Amino acid sequence: MYVNEMVEEASVHNRPERKKRLGLLFWICVGWIALNLLAAALANVLPLQNPIFQNYASVNAGPSLHHLLGTDDLGRDIFSRIVFGSRVSIEVSLGAMVIGFGVGAPLGMLAAYRRGKFDSILSSVMYVFLAFPAIIATIAVLSFWTPRSLLKIIVVIGVASIPLVYRVIRSAAMTVATKDYVVAAKVQGATDRRILMKELLPNVAPIGISFLLVGIATVVTLEGALAFLGLSVNAPTPSWGNMINESLAILQTNPWLAIFPSLAMCLFLLCLNFIGDRLRAHFDVSEGKL
Amino acid sequence: MSTERKLLVVKDLATTFHTPSGPLAAVGGVSFDLNQNETLGIVGESGSGKTVLSRTIMGLQPRNNVEVSGSVLLNGFEVVGASEKEKRSIWGLEVAMIFQDPMTSLNPVMRIGKQIDEILRVRLGMDRQAAKAKAIDLLDLVGISSPAERYNVFPGELSGGMRQRVVIATALAGSPKLLMADEPTTGLDVTIQAQILNLLEELKERMQMSVVLVTHDLGVVATRTSRIIVMYAGRIVEMGSTREVFARHRMPYTRALLEGSPKVSNPSHTRLLAIPGRPPNMLNLPKGCSFAPRCSFATDRCREERPELEAASEPGHTFACWNPLPVKERASA
Amino acid sequence: MLIVIVFIITVGAFYLIHLLPGDPAVVILGTGDSPANRAKLYRQLGLNKPILEQYFVWIKNVVRGNLGTSFISQTSVWSTIKTALPIDVEIIFLSQILAFAVAIPTAMRSARKPDGWLDRILSAGSFTLLSIPSFVMIVLLVLFVAIKLGIPHTGPSSYISLSADWIGNLESLALPSFTLAVGSYVVYYRVLRSDLIATLQEEFITMARSKGISQRRIMWRHAFRPSTVALLGTAGVNIGGLLAGGFIVQYLLSIPGLGYTLIASIGRSDYLVVQGVVLVVSVGVILINFAFDIVINIVDPRISRE
Numbered sequence: 001m002y003v004n005e006m007v008e009e010a011s012v013h014n015r016p017e018r019k020k021r022l023g024l025l026f027w028i029c030v031g032w033i034a035l036n037l038l039a040a041a042l043a044n045v046l047p048l049q050n051p052i053f054q055n056y057a058s059v060n061a062g063p064s065l066h067h068l069l070g071t072d073d074l075g076r077d078i079f080s081r082i083v084f085g086s087r088v089s090i091e092v093s094l095g096a097m098v099i100g101f102g103v104g105a106p107l108g109m110l111a112a113y114r115r116g117k118f119d120s121i122l123s124s125v126m127y128v129f130l131a132f133p134a135i136i137a138t139i140a141v142l143s144f145w146t147p148r149s150l151l152k153i154i155v156v157i158g159v160a161s162i163p164l165v166y167r168v169i170r171s172a173a174m175t176v177a178t179k180d181y182v183v184a185a186k187v188q189g190a191t192d193r194r195i196l197m198k199e200l201l202p203n204v205a206p207i208g209i210s211f212l213l214v215g216i217a218t219v220v221t222l223e224g225a226l227a228f229l230g231l232s233v234n235a236p237t238p239s240w241g242n243m244i245n246e247s248l249a250i251l252q253t254n255p256w257l258a259i260f261p262s263l264a265m266c267l268f269l270l271c272l273n274f275i276g277d278r279l280r281a282h283f284d285v286s287e288g289k290l
Numbered sequence: 291m292s293t294e295r296k297l298l299v300v301k302d303l304a305t306t307f308h309t310p311s312g313p314l315a316a317v318g319g320v321s322f323d324l325n326q327n328e329t330l331g332i333v334g335e336s337g338s339g340k341t342v343l344s345r346t347i348m349g350l351q352p353r354n355n356v357e358v359s360g361s362v363l364l365n366g367f368e369v370v371g372a373s374e375k376e377k378r379s380i381w382g383l384e385v386a387m388i389f390q391d392p393m394t395s396l397n398p399v400m401r402i403g404k405q406i407d408e409i410l411r412v413r414l415g416m417d418r419q420a421a422k423a424k425a426i427d428l429l430d431l432v433g434i435s436s437p438a439e440r441y442n443v444f445p446g447e448l449s450g451g452m453r454q455r456v457v458i459a460t461a462l463a464g465s466p467k468l469l470m471a472d473e474p475t476t477g478l479d480v481t482i483q484a485q486i487l488n489l490l491e492e493l494k495e496r497m498q499m500s501v502v503l504v505t506h507d508l509g510v511v512a513t514r515t516s517r518i519i520v521m522y523a524g525r526i527v528e529m530g531s532t533r534e535v536f537a538r539h540r541m542p543y544t545r546a547l548l549e550g551s552p553k554v555s556n557p558s559h560t561r562l563l564a565i566p567g568r569p570p571n572m573l574n575l576p577k578g579c580s581f582a583p584r585c586s587f588a589t590d591r592c593r594e595e596r597p598e599l600e601a602a603s604e605p606g607h608t609f610a611c612w613n614p615l616p617v618k619e620r621a622s623a
Numbered sequence: 624m625l626i627v628i629v630f631i632i633t634v635g636a637f638y639l640i641h642l643l644p645g646d647p648a649v650v651i652l653g654t655g656d657s658p659a660n661r662a663k664l665y666r667q668l669g670l671n672k673p674i675l676e677q678y679f680v681w682i683k684n685v686v687r688g689n690l691g692t693s694f695i696s697q698t699s700v701w702s703t704i705k706t707a708l709p710i711d712v713e714i715i716f717l718s719q720i721l722a723f724a725v726a727i728p729t730a731m732r733s734a735r736k737p738d739g740w741l742d743r744i745l746s747a748g749s750f751t752l753l754s755i756p757s758f759v760m761i762v763l764l765v766l767f768v769a770i771k772l773g774i775p776h777t778g779p780s781s782y783i784s785l786s787a788d789w790i791g792n793l794e795s796l797a798l799p800s801f802t803l804a805v806g807s808y809v810v811y812y813r814v815l816r817s818d819l820i821a822t823l824q825e826e827f828i829t830m831a832r833s834k835g836i837s838q839r840r841i842m843w844r845h846a847f848r849p850s851t852v853a854l855l856g857t858a859g860v861n862i863g864g865l866l867a868g869g870f871i872v873q874y875l876l877s878i879p880g881l882g883y884t885l886i887a888s889i890g891r892s893d894y895l896v897v898q899g900v901v902l903v904v905s906v907g908v909i910l911i912n913f914a915f916d917i918v919i920n921i922v923d924p925r926i927s928r929e
Binding site for chain 2 (some may be wrong): 836922
Binding site for chain 1 (some may be wrong): 625627628631635636639640642658713750753754755756757758759762763765766770848865867870871874876885886889892894897898901904908
């Protein structure tokens with residue numbers, strides 16, 4: 001609009017270098033996620049109760065100094081189970097994203113940079129897989145591909161995420177690859193490797209990071225859903241999904257059993273979503289691109 | 291000046307946008323008036339505030355982060371300070387606007403006929419049939435062939451020139467007394483430009499309207515307006531009858547504008563003079579005359595003190611300059 | 624394209640059986656293993672033939688509507704799916720009506736004054752809801768609403784069919800529909816809000832304003848339709864996702880739809896039913912997306928012209 005033009009015109013002159021602030025809430029969320037990651041990584045060294053030890057002497061106990069969040073119907077420490085349970089969610093989501101981004105992101109950038117036949121063949125293959133309902137494919141493969149293991153879960157979800165990552169990264173890289181300065185760099189004889197790393201990557205990274213956060217949140221939810229179907233890790237290994245699922249049977253007698261892991265999961269997701277949202281606003285990425 | 295009743299009286303109008311980088315005075319200290327049935331030209335480079343001025347006159351500035359002061363009396367209605375609801379009563383019926391870019395000013399997912407007869411149905415309470423008939427008449431009036439069939443097309447199916455005709459038809463639907471034409475031909479081919487401008491002139495006579503023609507092109511206003519306002523950095527720098535401004539302009543910026551537009555009287559291949567320098571930074575205007583940094587006549591006074599509009603020899607001709615060009619007869623364009 | 628995708632889906636669904644460890648016949652027959660059944664299964668799947676031929680045997684049956692007979696429940700897979708599918712359709716239908724009915728007006732209100740107090744509240748609310756997975760939502764709903772209000776929420780008898788008692792049917796589907804509606808609402812609200820804000824910046828909105836028509840009319844007649852393209856695209860994906868991912872809600876609330884059937888069959892190792900559901904749901908998702916693409920072309924004439 002005309003006002004924007006005037007403002008733009010004005011900012012060309014004095015480039016105010018406006019510092020966009022991410023806000024306190026953003027850093028609180030980053031802190032919470034970091035705390036979660038740290039606790040999950042160090043769960044074995046931390047002074048936590050054994051998450052699978054069944055103490056029949058204190059069943060369905062309320063919060064106490066000994067059991068911070070109380071115990072479940074089998075006398076297991078809920079707090080410790082939540083911390084250990086977060087490991088499954090975090091391992092699965094990070095592992096799957098390593099696969100998804102490891103394969104999808106370079107392919108997407110290459111396709112956007114090379115264009116031509118490479119791009120059109122790869123993109124149509126990806127499009128076909130994208131049309132596949134990923135959830136149902138994941139469930140189908142996991143239910144047939146026995147015996148199940150954490151690694152298989154990671155591989156299946158990771159592979160299913162490749163086309164999604166590919167699409168997002170490709171379209172982000174595409175807008176950069178057609179810019180004049182990339183064309184100029186090409187004409188000046190810059191190597192492909194240099195252009196990809198120095199020109200494309202820094203511009204694609206903000207979108208990639210935002211999408212990564214959305215992806216992690218999605219996988220955490222998906223792992224929870226799989227736990228309900230008994231398609232995730234087997235009992236007694238705790239995971240957030242497992243814990244919520246197990247709590248349903250005694251929902252009315254001990255609702256805390258459902259509420260604590262739900263809260264842990266929702267807070268984790270809320271923080272991820274909030275960080276992603278703030279970053280998108282910070283880097284001016286429109287929501288439509290994800 | 292003449293004793294005709296004024297349709298529009300603008301006094302000390304100022305429009306300030308509150309941007310993230312600070313206040314932006316897009317329009318400041320603008321005063322002028324407009325007679326019934328007159329065509330007034332507002333000329334300036336892009337970014338000179340002429341579009342903001344034309345919208346502020348209508349009260350059509352964005353709703354948020356804008357501050358307007360001064361007074362705009364439009365046929366007795368005070369626009370400045372009126373609520374959106376109050377302004378709706380004059381929009382479309384008293385004053386209408388032809389927008390700059392016909393590619394973006396029509397709703398892409400609404401049939402053009404519906405866009406034209408919206409005013410007729412909503413504001414004038416016509417029934418569906420009567421409104422449709424009137425809309426088809428309007429399409430015919432603005433020179434669109436087979437109007438009855440075109441009534442049902444989407445804007446994307448029309449060329450730029452045709453779309454601008456639709457925009458004009460929409461503006462005319464409420465038979466406004468004042469038509470604000472904001473760069474009505476900017477996006478169009480040269481031949482189409484002339485067609486559209488001639489059409490506007492013809493319609494103005496036929497419908498007894500006053501027209502404010504906003505443009506960056508002095509050639510456009512030369513033959514079609516009775517008076518001209520030249521704007522720079524949101525302020526009026528020269529104003530007067532078209533003949534006077536072309537023949538005896540005093541402000542160096544006006545001369546620069548004139549030298550930047552092609553003239554028929556020039557021998558062919560005459561080099562057009564571009565105005566040196568860049569338009570000013572509206573967020574950080576120079577202290578004195580805004581044009582001083584680009585003006586070859588500028589003195590220390592120009593850089594320190596802002597000149598106010600002062601009267602020239604002919605009544606109604608004013609200019610704002612400390613070192614005006616000498617008065618001598620020039621060949622009119 | 625559509626045909627290619629459907630073809631690949633059939634290959635995928637067919638191949639699932641061969642992911643099973645060991646002799647598929649043994650696994651598929653499960654508790655129903657007997658020489659007669661074994662012979663029947665071999666006929667049905669052509670298991671002794673080369674794999675390419677097996678596919679043709681299988682796909683020929685599928686095209687005829689024969690997805691095989693489960694040797695565990697002794698019923699035809701297709702008839703199992705036929706009784707379950709309408710429940711999914713009804714839940715999705717109800718949830719979408721609810722989601723759109725709330726999302727459209729709230730997005731409109733938010734977009735009218737972005738960053739106003741109402742927009743802030745609505746956006747923060749949608750953000751929080753976005754972070755609550757459907758299964759957590761159900762747990763919360765059961766805990767805090769259903770138990771208190773006495774809404775049927777669990778147990779195998781909680782579902783009442785539409786033909787038996789339509790009020791009871793609506794009551795029994797209230798919780799699942801509401802849960803899915805919440806998830807859909809968040810997505811629709813956010814997409815529509817951001818598109819509306821963008822549309823309201825457009826010049827044609829200023830032009831509509833200059834006609835002196837009401838704010839209400841500008842929102843509904845001018846701003847809404849051009850802002851619905853992304854919304855419809857999202858709805859297509861989301862509804863497909865509800866069909867594919869509705870199993871959680873159905874499982875938790877014992878609603879015998881396709882998702883419930885899927886989980887129950889996985890639990891019973893009833894692989895032919897799993898295969899059939901996967902196939903039907905996958906094709907259904909594709910068709911839903913396809914249908915929405917067509918609707919988008921009708922709503923926005925710009926797209927089909929490009």
